[in-house]
Amino acid sequence: MAMLARAFSVLAFTLAAVAVGSAAENPRVVNVHNLRAGPGEDSACATCHPPDGAPGQIASQGSAGRFRVFDASVNREFRGGRVDLSEGGGSSLVCLGCHDGTLAPTAGHSAPSGSASLGMDLANDHPVGFSYTRSQIAQPKKLNAFPRGVKLFGPDQRLECQTCHDVHQPGVRNLLRVDTNNSGLCLSCHL
Amino acid sequence: VNTAKPHAAAFFWICLAVQFLIIGAASPFAQSKSLVLGTLHDLRGSGCSVCHNLHGGPPVKGPGDVCGACHTPHRANPAASPLLWVRAIRPGTYQTYDRSVNSEFAGGDVNLSQVSLLCMSCHDGAVALNVDFTGTANAAYVGLVMHGSGRLGTDLRGSHPIGFSYSVSQSANPGRLATVPPPALRLYGPESKLECPTCHDVHNPTNAPFLRMGQQNSALCVGCHL
Numbered sequence: 001m002a003m004l005a006r007a008f009s010v011l012a013f014t015l016a017a018v019a020v021g022s023a024a025e026n027p028r029v030v031n032v033h034n035l036r037a038g039p040g041e042d043s044a045c046a047t048c049h050p051p052d053g054a055p056g057q058i059a060s061q062g063s064a065g066r067f068r069v070f071d072a073s074v075n076r077e078f079r080g081g082r083v084d085l086s087e088g089g090g091s092s093l094v095c096l097g098c099h100d101g102t103l104a105p106t107a108g109h110s111a112p113s114g115s116a117s118l119g120m121d122l123a124n125d126h127p128v129g130f131s132y133t134r135s136q137i138a139q140p141k142k143l144n145a146f147p148r149g150v151k152l153f154g155p156d157q158r159l160e161c162q163t164c165h166d167v168h169q170p171g172v173r174n175l176l177r178v179d180t181n182n183s184g185l186c187l188s189c190h191l
Numbered sequence: 192v193n194t195a196k197p198h199a200a201a202f203f204w205i206c207l208a209v210q211f212l213i214i215g216a217a218s219p220f221a222q223s224k225s226l227v228l229g230t231l232h233d234l235r236g237s238g239c240s241v242c243h244n245l246h247g248g249p250p251v252k253g254p255g256d257v258c259g260a261c262h263t264p265h266r267a268n269p270a271a272s273p274l275l276w277v278r279a280i281r282p283g284t285y286q287t288y289d290r291s292v293n294s295e296f297a298g299g300d301v302n303l304s305q306v307s308l309l310c311m312s313c314h315d316g317a318v319a320l321n322v323d324f325t326g327t328a329n330a331a332y333v334g335l336v337m338h339g340s341g342r343l344g345t346d347l348r349g350s351h352p353i354g355f356s357y358s359v360s361q362s363a364n365p366g367r368l369a370t371v372p373p374p375a376l377r378l379y380g381p382e383s384k385l386e387c388p389t390c391h392d393v394h395n396p397t398n399a400p401f402l403r404m405g406q407q408n409s410a411l412c413v414g415c416h417l
Contacts, residue, residue: 026238050272059259070272074272074273075272075273075274076273077273115265115266118265118266121269123269123272124265124266124267124268124269124275125264125266125267125271125275126263126265126275164264178401180255180256180259181254181255182225182228182254182255182256182257183224183225183228183256183257183258183259186224186256187224187225188260190224191223191224
């Protein structure tokens with residue numbers, strides 16, 4: 001029992017040391033989303049999360065109505081029902097606050113351009129802002145009932161940008177949750 | 192208190208059974224898209240060996256994403272967005288099998304639907320297999336133009352007709368065409384049009400060449416042709 005307690009204390013100490021170490025250079029933002037103007041600016045978070053804002057507030061968030069979305073009007077076989085970017089906590093709108101390509105460059109930061117700028121026509125992008133559950137129930141042979149490695153949001157399991165992307169993820173190409181080798185990411189859902 | 196435990200256990204086993212039922216029901220179809228890995232529609236890599244068996248061995252595929260040779264999650268060709276297509280499509284450039292080829296053809300107007308145009312974006316042999324609709328080459332995929340038997344060109348008058356209404360054809364020839372094609376085959380749109388993917392399942396190599404059903408005793412042909 002004493003041995004177990006000792007092992008536990010060693011583990012706790014190690015975890016604490018790791019936590020302190022990572023506070024110095026937070027690995028969660030060591031990626032393309034680290035938009036610090038320079039070494040003098042302390043928080044990589046502030047670009048998206050204003051320190052004086054309400055908890056969870058995001059600096060720039062697009063409004064849903066401006067976007068043309070991928071829904072049944074684009075592909076008749078789409079079964080996700082009504083597409084609404086403002087549901088599911090509006091998590092896709094958080095991304096589109098910058099990635100709609102309309103954000104003016106600010107001091108030290110340039111607006112997303114090239115492949116990172118999606119514009120406001122999302123009809124040629126993978127659908128977001130719909131219930132995966134609803135889609136899956138309508139097409140059980142085409143969609144996995146238990147998607148692997150990706151994240152769905154809310155009680156009706158909505159598919160948003162963050163389903164595939166983890167914006168804080170370091171070191172993964174295109175900040176993806178699942179490696180694309182052998183199309184692992186696509187095949188998480190598509191049967 | 193004592194009765195709660197058997198109830199909880201029963202609930203657990205019922206949940207497990209339901210889960211297996213769902214997985215079991217889905218299993219004949221599970222991962223059918225992944226069947227494309229290693230096939231001729233898997234264009235990952237460079238050089239001849241991506242498609243051709245050199246020295247009797249299997250084709251050599253590169254690493255990475257299979258789907259990306261045809262599909263893209265972002266910035267797809269706006270002219271072919273329903274399937275998030277990455278290649279250029281060329282409507283209006285194909286000579287089709289119609290009444291001018293065979294006076295008995297009764298399928299009415301012939302217009303390739305988008306699903307067939309997607310196939311032709313590679314199989315007309317006009318553009319290298321790894322060049323997207325913006326003209327940019329993707330180094331992850333083989334950079335050659337379609338050649339050999341897969342290259343149909345732009346003159347499709349020597350291929351089985353596509354882009355016509357099966358139901359129009361069938362009602363004109365009720366004794367020669369099945370009222371409804373075999374369930375494995377697919378017709379497209381409100382006009383029940385016959386297109387490339389009527390016979391071909393591009394992700395599934397089980398019945399070569401990517402056919403939706405076996406050709407033993409010409410089952411595929413006689414499924415429609417009486």
